[in-house]
Amino acid sequence: MLLGYDVGVMSGAIIFIQEDLKITEVQEEVLMGILSIISLFGSLAGGKTSDAIGRKWTIAFAAIVFQAGAAIMALAPSFSFLILGRLLSGVGVGFGVMIAPVYIAEISPPASRGSLTSFPEISINFGILLGYISNYVFSGLPVHISWRVMLGVGIIPSVLLGFTLLRIPESPRWLVMQNRLEEARIVLLKTNEMGMDVEQRLMDIQKAAAIGSANKYESKGVWHDILSPTPTVKRMLIAGCGIQCFQQITGIDATVYYSPTIFKEAGIQSNSKLLAATVAVGFTKTMFILVAIFLIDRVGRKPLLYLSTVGMTACLFCLSMTLGVLDHGEFGIVLAMLAVCGNVAFFSVGIGPVCWVLSSEIFPLRLRAQASALGAVGSRVSSGLITMSFLSVSHTITVAGTFFVFSLISLVSVVFVHKCIPETKGKSLEQIEMVFQKGGGEQKVGMVEMGDMERLVQEQDLTLTHT
Secondary structure: OHHHHHHHHHHHHHHHHHHHHOOOHHHHHHHHHHHHHHHHHHHHHHHHHHHHHOHHHHHHHHHHHHHHHHHHHHHOOOHHHHHHHHHHHHHHHHHHHHHHHHHHHHHOOHHHHHHHHOHHHHHHHHHHHHHHHHHHHHOOOOHHHHHHHHHHHHHHHHHHHHHHHOOOOOOHHHHHHOOOHHHHHHHHHHHOOOHHHHHHHHHHHHHHHHHOHHHOOOHHHHHHHHHOOOHHHHHHHHHHHHHHHHHHHOOHHHHHHOHHHHHHHHOOOOHHHHHHHHHHHHHHHHHHHHHHHHHOOOOOHHHHHHHHHHHHHHHHHHHHHHHHHOOOOHHHHHHHHHHHHHHHHHHHHOHHHHHHHHHHHOOOHHHHHHHHHHHHHHHHHHHHHHHHHHHHHHHHHHHHHHHHHHHHHHHHHHHHHHHHOOOOOOOOHHHHHHHHHOOOOHHHHHHHHHHHHHHHHHHHHHHHHHO
16 A cells, blocks of 8 residues: 555656746656666565565565655655655665565465465555545645645555554464464464364475475575576566566556646646546546456466557557547547556556466475565566656657557567466465476476376365265
8 A cells, every 4th residue: 555655646746846946847757767777686585585574574664664754754844855755765665575475375275375375556556546646636736745745644554554563473384484383383273274284284385395304494595596597497587577567667667656647638727637537547546446456366367468468459559549549538548548547447457466476386385485575576667667768758758658658568468478388376385396397388287287186186085985
């Protein structure tokens, strides 16, 4: 929610920051994009930190750093202080986007892991919507106060997070890595509907942890395996890091950050109408993420990715044609709004939440934190580069031309999903590793699923015979 609020609120606050602090367009691009770029340091440090102090307290650290940055931005007397606050917030974001999906994936039962691991994306979307609403509500205040209030309101969620951290347990897989087996068993008992599965799950986690015991989870050994990967790990890295990058280079953050610019290009002029239009985008983005949560463990990850990438390609192309061909009349404005809302809707149905699910569940336990961090780095750097160059590129090839490029990239993402992403629905984290060992292809995935089914049937027969 903290990340989403920052993304949403900056799209409107920047209008008033420009007027109050008289920043240039280049400074605007830097202010927008620097958060994503600097977050790579948080993501890179997040893996080692979460292995050292635990998943739970890494989340707490991320929130503290982020909120320190938000406070500095809200009180900033100049552009330099705004950048300082943005840098701190970026480090917090890097920690947060890396650790939250990992924590949820490690604590969730296989049957509901997809839905639960999508919760970060729900919260990001809800935060974006709150940011848009905040822009609209506080836009009537004096210019030098409005943007400070908009940014300052983002500090409130940290209070809620503080109370939450007093209640949530540590990841059972991290506890196993620390040889705290009894604590891990207690957490599994609390988070599994069927108590009889707990001992088997604990044994599976111990086996997965034992694979890397020779390296004792030292960062050097883990990064060696990532930078010099086996064919299995290489396939995992291509899938996990690739989907993270495609999530951003298709232009979603540019659409969210610069939605007022897009609607202004379409023909809307007044600030209040621009901010009201962005609220519609935020509402659409939030509503459709709920659709994804309902479907992700029912229809699977890959069908949603197909629907999402194909739909985004069509909407981005439509937006490009609308801005480039139609005039600034009412019909063009409506069509542009429908294209933008359609793009964020298809994003939220598929690649938005599924990206985080896949990147947190496909890596083996020993590599999970660092590999997820690497994927988060790819995502944040891609986001930063797109955000920091959007205005400059738009001046060169027009806003319409920029979104035509995004539509071509989105078309490539359809091919990537087909070639590189296996289905992981309903599998334990340990079974998913077997899928990539088999090659990750559609036929191999089916063979693994059949093997899993045969094993389950045999276990059922043995149980009935024993009974």
